[in-house]
C-alpha cells in the first residue's frame with residue numbers, strides 16, 4: 001500500500017508546490033499504512049533532493065537525465081518505478097506536466113485516474129476523493145475502484161506540512177530511456193513570478209480599456225509581489241500574452257488573493273479563479289456579477305482608483 | 321495525411337447544474353449541448369490546416385463515444401468542415417472507459433494526427449487524450465497551443481509552466497490541445513449544415529471495458545458570503561481589511 005509521488009523541477013530547483021505534493025503523499029501513505037517514495041526526473045543535485053526530507057519524503061528515486069519532457073518516455077519510467085516500489089497510489093501535480101503524464105501512467109498501471117483532486121482523500125477504503133466538476137460549478141466525490149490509483153492534486157488545496165525525517169536518495173537507471181519528440185527551442189520566463197505559484201495575482205479585464213493602461217496594474221503587482229493575469233478577451237485582443245489568460249479555457253489558479261480589475265465576472269472567467277481564498281473586485285458597474293464572487297469590492301473608475309490602490313499598498317508595505 | 325478529432329459532447333458553458341433528488345446524478349433536462357470548447361478549437365485548427373494544405377491533408381474525421389443523442393453534436397462538427405464521423409455506441413463511463421472505446425474504434429486506422437482537447441468542460445479530468453495515446457502506443461504532446469505542418473513534419477508549441485517549447489514530432493501522434501491552437505471557433509455555414517446531412521456517420525459497437533472509477537455523489541459548491549463594499553475614497557480601509565481581517569497581506 002505504498003505511495004509514489006512524481007515531482008518536476010525548474011532548472012534543478014523545487015518550489016513550494018513540490019513540498020505541498022510531497023507532504024500530501026506522506027499523509028496519504030500514512031492513511032494507507034504504507035511507505036512514501038518520490039520519483040524526480042531531471043537534473044537535480046543531492047542538496048536540493050535532500051530538502052524533500054523535511055516534508056516526509058523518506059526515499060527519493062532520482063532519474064538524473066537531460067532529456068526534455070517526453071510524455072511517452074517519462075510515463076514509462078514513472079510506471080516502471082511505480083511497479084518496482086509496489087505503489088498502489090501515484091500522485092502528481094494537476095499542472096501541465098501532470099496532465100501530460102498522469103493519463104499515460106494510469107493506462108500503464110491499469111489504474112483509474114482522477115485529476116484535480118481537492119485535498120486529502122475522504123476515505124481510503126473505498127478510495128474516495130473530492131474534485132470540482134463543470135469548471136467549478138459543481139463538486140463531486142469519485143471512487144477509484146481499480147486496485148491501483150492515479151490522482152493529480154489541485155495546487156494549494158492540501159497545504160505544505162513538515163514531517164522532518166531521514167531521507168535516502170537512490171539513482172534510477174536511465175540508460176535505456178530515450179525520447180522521440182525533438183525540442184527545437186524553448187522560451188522560459190525567468191525572474192517573474194509564475195502565475196500558478198503566485199500567492200497574490202493582479203488581473204485586468206476589458207475594463208482596463210487598452211494595453212497602454214497596463215503600467216499602473218503592473219506597478220500594483222510589483223508593490224504586492226504579485227503575478228499578473230488577464231481575462232480572455234484581453235489576451236484574445238493581444239493586449240496581454242496568452243499565458244496570462246485565466247478562466248475556463250485558460251489557466252485555473254488558486255492564489256490567496258486575487259484582484260479582478262475591470263473584469264465583469266462571467267461564469268467562464270470565475271471557473272478559473274473561484275478557488276482563490278480572497279477576491280477583491282474593482283468595477284465601475286455596481287451590478288457587475290464579479291461582486292457576487294468577490295469578498296471585497298470597490299465601485300469606481302479604475303483610471304482613478306488603481307494609482308490610489310498602489311499608493312495605499314506601497315505605504316502599507318513601507319510600514320510593515 | 322489523415323486527422324482524427326475527438327469530440328466531447330458537453331452542456332453549454334453557461335448551464336446551471338441541477339441534480340437528481342439523491343444528488344447521485346446530474347439532471348440534464350433542458351440542457352443545451354455543445355462541442356467541448358477545446359475540441360471545437362482542435363477541429364477549427366484541423367480545418368484551417370486542410371484548407372491551407374489541400375494536397376497534404378486528405379481527410380478530417382471526428383469521433384465521439386455516446387448514445388444516439390450525441391449525433392447532433394457530430395453533425396455540427398461535420399457542418400463545420402469535418403469529412404466524416406464515427407460514433408462509438410457506448411454509455412458514458414469514466415475517462416479510462418471512454419479513452420478505451422475511442423482507441424479500440426480507431427486501432428489499425430491510418431491517422432497521422434489525433435487531436436484531443438486538454439479537458440472536457442464537464443468532468444475536467446484531462447485524461448482521454450493521454451490515455452488514448454498510451455492505449456495506441458503513440459507519442460503524445462500535451463498543452464499544445466500551436467500546430468503547423470511542414471510537409472509531413474509536425475511542428476507544435478507546447479505550453480510549459482512559465483514558458484513554451486517549440487517541438488518537432490513524427491506521426492502518428494496524439495496532440496492534446498489548449499487555448500491558442502485556434503482563435504475563433506468555426507461556425508457552421510448554411511451550406512455546411514446542408515452538406516453535413518449527407519456526410520458519412522459510422523456507428524461502431526462498444527467494446528467490453530471495465531471502468532476504473534465512478535462518481536459517488538455531487539454537491540453544490542458552498543455559497544460565497546456577501547461582498548464587503550469599500551468606498552473609493554477609503555482605499556486604506558481595503559488595505560486594513562486584507563491585513564487584519566482576511567490576513568492575506
Ligand SMILES: Cc1cc2nc3c(=O)[nH]c(=O)nc-3n(C[C@H](O)[C@H](O)[C@H](O)COP(=O)(O)OP(=O)(O)OC[C@H]3O[C@@H](n4cnc5c(N)ncnc54)[C@H](O)[C@@H]3O)c2cc1C
Pocket residue numbers: 204205206207208209230231232233234245246247248249250261262263264265266267268269272282283284285288300301302303333357
Ligand atoms: C466557451 C467559452 C469559454 C470562455 N473562457 C473564458 C476564460 O477562460 N476566461 C475569461 O476571462 N473569459 C472566458 N470567456 C469569456 C467570458 O464569457 C467573458 O466574455 C469575459 O470573461 C469577459 O471579459 P472581461 O470581464 O474582461 O470583459 P467585459 O465583460 O467586457 O467586462 C469589462 C468590465 O469592466 C468594467 N469597466 C469598464 N471600464 C471600467 C473602468 N474605467 N473602471 C472600472 N471598471 C470598468 C465594466 O463595467 C465591465 O464589468 C469564455 C467564453 C466562452 C463562450
